[in-house]
Amino acid sequence: MKIKDGLMTAVFAGTLAATTNAHAADALPSWNEGQAKQSVVAFVERVTSQGSPDFVPESERIATFDNDGTLWSEEPIYFQLAFALDRVKALAPQHPEWKDKEPFSSLLRGDLKAALAGGKPAVFEIMVATHAGMTSEEFAGVVHTWIATAKHPKTGRLYSEMAYQPMLELLAYLRANGFKTFIVSGGGIEFMRVFAEEVYGIPPEQVIGSSGRLKFEIRDGKPVLVKLPEVDFIDNEADKPVAIQKHIGRRPIAAFGNSDGDLQMLQWTTAASGARFGLIVHHTDAEREWAYDRQSSIGLLDKALDEAEANGWTVVDMKDDWNTIFPNLHKVEPKVEP
Amino acid sequence: MKIKDGLMTAVFAGTLAATTNAHAADALPSWNEGQAKQSVVAFVERVTSQGSPDFVPESERIATFDNDGTLWSEEPIYFQLAFALDRVKALAPQHPEWKDKEPFSSLLRGDLKAALAGGKPAVFEIMVATHAGMTSEEFAGVVHTWIATAKHPKTGRLYSEMAYQPMLELLAYLRANGFKTFIVSGGGIEFMRVFAEEVYGIPPEQVIGSSGRLKFEIRDGKPVLVKLPEVDFIDNEADKPVAIQKHIGRRPIAAFGNSDGDLQMLQWTTAASGARFGLIVHHTDAEREWAYDRQSSIGLLDKALDEAEANGWTVVDMKDDWNTIFPNLHKVEPKVEP
Numbered sequence: 001m002k003i004k005d006g007l008m009t010a011v012f013a014g015t016l017a018a019t020t021n022a023h024a025a026d027a028l029p030s031w032n033e034g035q036a037k038q039s040v041v042a043f044v045e046r047v048t049s050q051g052s053p054d055f056v057p058e059s060e061r062i063a064t065f066d067n068d069g070t071l072w073s074e075e076p077i078y079f080q081l082a083f084a085l086d087r088v089k090a091l092a093p094q095h096p097e098w099k100d101k102e103p104f105s106s107l108l109r110g111d112l113k114a115a116l117a118g119g120k121p122a123v124f125e126i127m128v129a130t131h132a133g134m135t136s137e138e139f140a141g142v143v144h145t146w147i148a149t150a151k152h153p154k155t156g157r158l159y160s161e162m163a164y165q166p167m168l169e170l171l172a173y174l175r176a177n178g179f180k181t182f183i184v185s186g187g188g189i190e191f192m193r194v195f196a197e198e199v200y201g202i203p204p205e206q207v208i209g210s211s212g213r214l215k216f217e218i219r220d221g222k223p224v225l226v227k228l229p230e231v232d233f234i235d236n237e238a239d240k241p242v243a244i245q246k247h248i249g250r251r252p253i254a255a256f257g258n259s260d261g262d263l264q265m266l267q268w269t270t271a272a273s274g275a276r277f278g279l280i281v282h283h284t285d286a287e288r289e290w291a292y293d294r295q296s297s298i299g300l301l302d303k304a305l306d307e308a309e310a311n312g313w314t315v316v317d318m319k320d321d322w323n324t325i326f327p328n329l330h331k332v333e334p335k336v337e338p
Numbered sequence: 339m340k341i342k343d344g345l346m347t348a349v350f351a352g353t354l355a356a357t358t359n360a361h362a363a364d365a366l367p368s369w370n371e372g373q374a375k376q377s378v379v380a381f382v383e384r385v386t387s388q389g390s391p392d393f394v395p396e397s398e399r400i401a402t403f404d405n406d407g408t409l410w411s412e413e414p415i416y417f418q419l420a421f422a423l424d425r426v427k428a429l430a431p432q433h434p435e436w437k438d439k440e441p442f443s444s445l446l447r448g449d450l451k452a453a454l455a456g457g458k459p460a461v462f463e464i465m466v467a468t469h470a471g472m473t474s475e476e477f478a479g480v481v482h483t484w485i486a487t488a489k490h491p492k493t494g495r496l497y498s499e500m501a502y503q504p505m506l507e508l509l510a511y512l513r514a515n516g517f518k519t520f521i522v523s524g525g526g527i528e529f530m531r532v533f534a535e536e537v538y539g540i541p542p543e544q545v546i547g548s549s550g551r552l553k554f555e556i557r558d559g560k561p562v563l564v565k566l567p568e569v570d571f572i573d574n575e576a577d578k579p580v581a582i583q584k585h586i587g588r589r590p591i592a593a594f595g596n597s598d599g600d601l602q603m604l605q606w607t608t609a610a611s612g613a614r615f616g617l618i619v620h621h622t623d624a625e626r627e628w629a630y631d632r633q634s635s636i637g638l639l640d641k642a643l644d645e646a647e648a649n650g651w652t653v654v655d656m657k658d659d660w661n662t663i664f665p666n667l668h669k670v671e672p673k674v675e676p
Binding site for chain 1: 400474527528531535541542543544545549552553554556561563570577579580583584585586588602606609
């Protein structure tokens, strides 16, 4: 299941080569020298140095990452919502009734704002129509096709090419140092699992997210898992530590987020004894990415930003701390002046 | 956190030495030569031989194991119930009201049958009293103390010494061949995780089981996860494949069980294309362990036994197929005739 023409393979190969010496400082070439990079490297060296009082055995080197806004972008709308909207369009011919039914009619007219004016129930209707009523395997196939082809409206990149290069390097650096990396995201668990291994190097069993209920059935003599139109778990805020306990069963020693939805995960991770690391990606780069925090409807970062200082969490200033945002694509079409 | 005097360390060291050559037939010394052993070895060789049409990449070598009756004994009562009963006794001084309250009063008089006459609600009361109302970390501490000291009424062994030696060898053999081994059990997820790594070599994040609801709270300025007196998920029968999808996100290629509670896990695992392996441990050895199947109140094995033949699942006859049941203890006290 290859998504992108060897792009990520090349990115990872480069990163892995750079981390053959797991402590090499150039494992993070997209991070500018400065406090953020130093704090990451210092933490990793503390917990991996044999004989250090803060040494942590490999089995306990658990690191958890939020996804939207932490590992890839989340503007102008969550990418999973973009997927859902594309699915509504694709499914519309089979649903003539949607022409007269909100939120679908507004969506199909291209009026996203009107469609989402219905709030959570409207979003739920869209999610049910696009994420339920099929088997888990059918859903994975649909997501796979989308992620391999759909492009972001602003950058023209595949969505998976909007993972942050510095975070890809960080994931690889941690793994090269014996960490097990997990995603703990409000996004859909079955959505993310389709591409997390190829894009982030994180296998399905290390992806944790929100989920709908599943039902085991025998259809035509074959067992299937059917996606029901019911919410099972929303993996956000105070339920992120709950999800970590359910899925991982031990407390991470490092956590990475970007919004108030990650606050409790950062608290849970960093409040215990021993060396602990918390990091917040602060979106400060309106030119290369987006700039938003305390007032944003997506990725609201307010309380967690206040708590960062009190708790000694590292805050990444995307503009200053990262010299690259997205992976460099190998084939860049030259722009031809008309 | 060492449970047992280096016993399991010795067991594993022996097994690992035997599997340095991952294909060595003597990786399973407690298995008698015969159909069951041959089928396991043949399957592992099919999926791990480069160039074989049935070759499976390591990331997809997922094997799931039931726990009670598959990895350790479950008679005369589930070991987790034995833990709960011991806890009722330990907690009784703090609960004078239990003297007049069922099921506790019968339990404290030593009348298990009367206590369990209340059926599921009685069991639920016992589980709530012993498994909820504390933090996850407090509970883990209580289980750890119990598993390190409590002894089985019939064998006098620590409960963890009633893991099946042939299955310990099988787990190590699969891992030596690139498999990732998971527990998928009706037992409590937070109960099993305390000892699964030391006893089975299975880390907490690869243990799946039944669970109560958890709640994140800040207590005295510190975050905790509190175990609520509410069922979250019962990991049995048709919900085993659901749990597999939730936690692992891909279909196993091998599954191991011993009862009708494992039927759907075996169906889900073996119904897909490619090389697949299903195995049922049939309790046939009344002398060295216990003998029970179609009529048993614990570990009922009826439908799954019928389906085994139709589906080509391997059935282990414990009496004939295993030359050892439990690990040999290093220190065996000589019996002195009076």
